Amino acid sequence: MAAAAPPPPPTPTPTPPTTLPETGPVGNPVFARIRIANPSDVRHLHKLIYQLAVFERLPHLVSATESSLSSNLFNSPPFQSFTVFLLEVSPTPFPDAPVGAHPPITHVVNLDLPIADPESQEFGSGGDAVVAGFVLFFPNYSTFLGKPGFYIEDLYVRDCYRRKGFGKMLLSAVAAQAVKMGYGRVEWCVLDWNVNAIKFYEEMGAQVLQDWRICRLTGDALQAFGN
Amino acid sequence: MAAAAPPPPPTPTPTPPTTLPETGPVGNPVFARIRIANPSDVRHLHKLIYQLAVFERLPHLVSATESSLSSNLFNSPPFQSFTVFLLEVSPTPFPDAPVGAHPPITHVVNLDLPIADPESQEFGSGGDAVVAGFVLFFPNYSTFLGKPGFYIEDLYVRDCYRRKGFGKMLLSAVAAQAVKMGYGRVEWCVLDWNVNAIKFYEEMGAQVLQDWRICRLTGDALQAFGN
Numbered sequence: 001m002a003a004a005a006p007p008p009p010p011t012p013t014p015t016p017p018t019t020l021p022e023t024g025p026v027g028n029p030v031f032a033r034i035r036i037a038n039p040s041d042v043r044h045l046h047k048l049i050y051q052l053a054v055f056e057r058l059p060h061l062v063s064a065t066e067s068s069l070s071s072n073l074f075n076s077p078p079f080q081s082f083t084v085f086l087l088e089v090s091p092t093p094f095p096d097a098p099v100g101a102h103p104p105i106t107h108v109v110n111l112d113l114p115i116a117d118p119e120s121q122e123f124g125s126g127g128d129a130v131v132a133g134f135v136l137f138f139p140n141y142s143t144f145l146g147k148p149g150f151y152i153e154d155l156y157v158r159d160c161y162r163r164k165g166f167g168k169m170l171l172s173a174v175a176a177q178a179v180k181m182g183y184g185r186v187e188w189c190v191l192d193w194n195v196n197a198i199k200f201y202e203e204m205g206a207q208v209l210q211d212w213r214i215c216r217l218t219g220d221a222l223q224a225f226g227n
Numbered sequence: 228m229a230a231a232a233p234p235p236p237p238t239p240t241p242t243p244p245t246t247l248p249e250t251g252p253v254g255n256p257v258f259a260r261i262r263i264a265n266p267s268d269v270r271h272l273h274k275l276i277y278q279l280a281v282f283e284r285l286p287h288l289v290s291a292t293e294s295s296l297s298s299n300l301f302n303s304p305p306f307q308s309f310t311v312f313l314l315e316v317s318p319t320p321f322p323d324a325p326v327g328a329h330p331p332i333t334h335v336v337n338l339d340l341p342i343a344d345p346e347s348q349e350f351g352s353g354g355d356a357v358v359a360g361f362v363l364f365f366p367n368y369s370t371f372l373g374k375p376g377f378y379i380e381d382l383y384v385r386d387c388y389r390r391k392g393f394g395k396m397l398l399s400a401v402a403a404q405a406v407k408m409g410y411g412r413v414e415w416c417v418l419d420w421n422v423n424a425i426k427f428y429e430e431m432g433a434q435v436l437q438d439w440r441i442c443r444l445t446g447d448a449l450q451a452f453g454n
Contacts, residue, residue: 049370064373072374081308082368082375136370141309143276143363143381146291147299148309149445151378154370172452175444179453185445192438205448211419214436217402218376218412221432226402226413 028114032166033094034173035104037084037134042070044123044131045084052156056191078102079181082138085173087157087166089115090129105173109165117160133157135170142184149185150178168204189214255341259393260321261400262331264311264361266301269293271350271358272311279383283418305329306408309365312400314384314393316342317356332400336391344387360384362397369411376412377405395431416441 037045046066053059073082078101088094091114097104117123123130133156140151152174157166171186178186190197190208198208217225264272273293280286300309305328315321318341324331344350350357360383367378379401384393398413405413417424417435425435444452 053371058371061371064370068373069370072368081366136368138366138368139308140367140378141299141363141365141380143291143296144280144285144288146295151367153368175449175453177453179450184449185443186449187441187443189439190442192440198440201442204444204452206442206444209441209443212416212441213419213425214414214439214441215417215428215433216412216414216436217431217433222402222411222413223406225399225431226404226406 028111029091030109030111030115030164031090031093032107032109032132032169033088033090033104033129034085034106034169035088035097036078036102037073037086039070039074041084041086041125041131042066042073044086044125045069045134047122048131048134048156048158049154051158052154055156079177080139082136085135085137085170086131087133087135087161087170088125088129089132089161089166090127092128094129105169105176107165107169111164115160115164117158119158119160123158132161133166133170135174137174137186139183140185140187145184147182147184149183149187150174152186152188155188167200171204255338256318257336257338257342257391258317258320259334259336259359259396260315260317260331260356261312261333261396262315262324263305263329264300264313266297268311268313268352268358269297269300271313271352272296272361274349275358275361275383275385276381278385279381282383306404307366309363312362312364312397313358314360314362314388314397315352315356316359316388316393317354319355321356332396332403334396336393338391342387342391344385346385346387350385359388360393360397362401364401364413366410367412367414372411374409374411376410376414377401379413379415382415394427398431 043066046064046069049064050059050062053062073084075081094104094106117130120130123132125131134154135152135156136154137150137152139148141148152171155167155170157170175186190201202208270293273291273296276291277286277289280289300311302308321331321333344357347357350359352358361381362379362383363381364377364379366375368375379398382394382397384397402413417428429435
């Protein structure tokens with residue numbers, strides 16, 4: 001629902017401009033929280049990774065299990081190695097976070113229509129909140145800049161939460177952390193057929209490098225070459 | 228120079244097969260050593276990075292200094308974060324390495340012709356040895372595999388040492404470390420016009436992913452987006 005229109009001016013003579021009412025959480029507010037994931041989030045994270053693979057038309061490449069994720073993530077302090085930001089949304093405000101080194105980032109989004117989430121049970125994360133997406137990133141290094149950056153391995157927002165600014169929030173949280181740490185770049189990859197994503201990234205100021213290709217050595221070829 | 232051919236069998240009657248003489252360093256042997264770089268290698272590393280940027284037709288993108296490299300590399304144990312393998316070559320054998328957690332990898336390459344190195348003074352690294360190349364890599368993470376891998380940011384061999392197997396040695400050293408650590412992938416990027424490199428990578432079993440593009444947020448755009 002849109003904010004009420006201002007009333008028409010009371011007289012035809014010039015008057016001070018009519019002001020709009022202050023916009024608070026009107027319509028359908030959605031409270032969003034971005035926080036560092038922890039081992040108890042692995043169940044949701046694994047489901048999100050699989051959904052992402054389906055979206056990328058690559059589910060046959062997924063061999064990650066909850067157990068492999070648990071054993072390889074969460075072994076280093078945040079931002080020093082593999083780090084996951086989890087996106088949670090709720091129709092009611094999140095409780096105040098305890099003061100800490102990495103407090104959650106919160107936003108309020110006002111939507112014209114409420115979001116119907118067919119997977120709200122499956123992705124429930126306490127109270128009214130559900131897990132709606134994630135970004136997994138880790139430090140990379142640019143020898144040209146002579147400094148680190150962040151590489152985003154995955155950025156994913158569940159279907160019913162797309163086109164509402166949540167993806168940008170997740171990316172922005174990584175960029176903000178990079179700026180805070182004096183890092184030089186944030187990088188990630190996109191499939192060349194995903195024109196919506198490419199447009200979205202270019203509009204936010206990212207360059208899409210057209211002349212680089214990724215090389216990958218994996219499976220038997222890696223074993224053979226490494227032995 | 229090739230190894231001497233075996234003498235013809237002494238009689239026309241069946242005899243045990245004639246064995247080739249053992250192939251030792253004949254012709255022009257070049258001794259190669261791959262070792263983990265340390266802060267005292269930064270002067271050479273900085274020059275190699277600049278040469279690589281010139282080769283990639285991107286020298287205008289280099290802002291790294293010896294000082295920035297020194298402050299950002301060498302802060303973590305090898306393989307946990309940014310790691311550099313340095314390639315040194317020498318016409319005489321390297322002294323035996325002290326026993327340690329990460330002993331150098333050595334090879335002997337027999338060449339038909341000696342290598343004329345116009346920069347041997349500039350890249351001298353003690354005794355007869357010179358620095359001939361490097362590879363810089365760090366852990367990345369595959370959510371699909373649910374395990375880490377290595378990403379190679381740079382692989383560089385100086386001009387006069389190319390097409391002799393040294394690039395493959397450096398790549399192989401990274402692959403071997405990945406296998407040793409149970410990692411799932413080794414990845415890197417290549418410029419699409421560098422057909423020689425693409426052929427080389429494909430011959431050693433790597434896939435070149437044609438449908439992914441790198442996105443990069445840097446400079447003012449990063450600052451703007453992160454604030």
